[in-house]
Amino acid sequence: MKLLSKVFVAVILVCITSTGLWAQATAQISGSVKDQSGAVLPGVEIAVTQTDTGAKRTAVTDETGSYILSNLPLGPYRFEAALPGFRTYVQTGIVLQVNSSPVINAVLQVGQVSEQVEVRANAALVETQNTSVGQVVDNQRVLDLPLNGRQAQELILLSGPAVLVNTQPIPAGRSVPTLGISVAGGSLFGLLYQLDGVGHMNAEAYMPLPIPFPDALQEFKLETSSTPARFGLHGAGAVSMVTKGGGNDFHGDLFEFVRNGMFNARNTFAARRDTLKRNQFGGVFGGPIVKNKLFFFGGYQGTITRSDPQTTPLVIPTPAMLAGDFTAAASPPCNAGRQIPLGAPFVNYRLDPSLISPVSRQIGSWYPNPPGLDPCGRITAGYPFGIDEHQMVARADYNRSETHTIFARYFTQRYRKTPPPADATKNALLEVAATAGQTNNPQMVTIGDTYLISPTTVNSFRFSAQYVPNSKVLSREAHLEDLGVQINSLNPFPQFILSIAGASSPANNFIWNNTSTNVETADGIDLTRGAHQIAFGGSWQHAIYNYHSARNENGAFTFGGTRTGLGLADFVAGLPSQFTQAYGTQVYLRGNFIGLYAQDTWKAAPRITLNYGLRWEPYISVPSEKHHVIVEQFVPENFVNNIRSKVYVNAPPGLIFPGDSQWKNGLAIAQNNWKQFAPRIGLAFDPHGDGKQVIRAGYGIFFDVPTMEMQ
Known part of the structure; x- marks a missing residue:
């Protein structure tokens, strides 16, 4: 949090003191200007003003009477076209949407510039310029x-x-x-x-x-x-x-949305009404700091969700089972009409109390004993379910001049899925029905700057930093050593995994945590040259992904019923069919993603727009960091000749890893591909020339980057 705050302040200072950077560019306006006879008018002064902020952009029509104003912020606009000897054309009601390209054609009437012809109409709803x-x-x-x-x-x-x-x-x-x-x-x-x-x-x-x-x-x-x-x-x-x-202008609102089971009727087939309680509340507020220059916006939303679902079918050990009596548990009513014979050390479906595992006694005490428990241990229950979410947005926009605008935005969300209470039986609910809790708190900073080098050349720059910590939390605190199990735990967390065939387990979760960090920078230039709108630029992303899973580090016990005939009987007798212990997964990945592009949008004819370009997007494999194996390859010849890895000398013969001489990709997981070129071409055709209908066609090659987990 402190690191992102420092980065946020530092980058704002850099943007304010520089003149060659950019901010967000999300829409454009283009069109042509003619007189009443239909002749094109070059040299017409075009001005568009965002009415919310007072930001103004200007352009001049070329020899064909055409103009383009690119990289415009979203919002409502006022459009003006003025030329000496003609009345000024004014159009309001224009609302620019994200990545939109409305066409506004103006017809000037003979008269004085001080006279105005005002049109109140929205820009065309059909996009006739975009080929996608x-x-x-x-x-x-x-x-x-x-x-x-x-x-x-x-x-x-x-x-x-x-x-x-x-x-x-x-x-x-x-x-x-x-x-x-x-x-x-x-x-x-x-x-x-x-x-x-x-x-x-x-x-x-x-x-x-x-x-x-x-x-x-x-x-x-x-x-x-x-x-x-x-x-x-x-x-x-x-x-x-x-x-x-x-x-x-200052604007804001407060809100709260409530969803509560008390407002709902009971489902015909349910014993009671649902218990969902969700409150979403918050507000937003924004306005000027310096009129026409500096603006702020902030918002918060909190979401609190609570519910006590009772829809999970479970099988738990009854007090009789925990005492060693499986007469009912092995009977046909509990086993789909089939009597289950129990082997040693059970005699007549009973276990001598001295043979009951002391560890199983302690774990068995975690199971509740609700009134009227079925002799087979079958029950439908749940646990208190809760999710807390808190979102916050803060944004500042700065119109440094008519040619230079800056924005900065911070966004964060704190998410917490609460684990079940350590003693869920107090709520007559079952922790064995629970899943582990989860927390994450992504934080994102974005800086953008738009600078007009000239009326026909715009430079754009973007910077973004994201930090996403994520972890899984448990509620029960128990070490196997405290339960009497002689084991060398590989981590200090109070956790282990217990699997019982045909029954629900109170210890089936493990702790993990990961953090991902992504830094992105991008720059682009838009050039208007007659009927051509040329754009080129590039971006670079550096991604960091660290993941640690404690699965199986403190042991995983499986009671599969292979020792006595029933999984719960194996558990009570302390006879696991399988035990696994291993180091958890540790992944430390670093990825770089590069993209360069060049494209041209050509107004080939009044009703035809062509867009063609080329993108270079190489595949750069994610490296495998030293001492953390995530991939290997088996070489039969090495196995036959008893050749071992030089990186991991204790690995079995035949296996090679990133860093071995036979590994073709160095420390990378896969082979890099620097020849990934993606051509794109598109056509937009306005058959009637009235902006009410458009026909599109296109062709392109696209690449999907494999996720860092998949690599």
């Missing part, structure tokens, strides 16, 4: 459409090519909980997420990081099918999201 297929979800729909849990990511499903791959947030394990969405038949990992112009994905699995709550999100756009060369790393599509910013 996309859909914008604007702020109105973000706020108004009903969302379960106010998860804005679900709005992506409003787009036709998007489908939900899974119905539960992914993953229950190592990454930040999120939804799995596939677009246009692409893979789960094939969708690029960007927030304010930079990547918004974790390093290890390339799943999206938490998305700001609806009140802090301005809008987003899903683009797919022949996206231009500036998009890379993921081939299925791109989701471009933009956070809200402040303006010349």
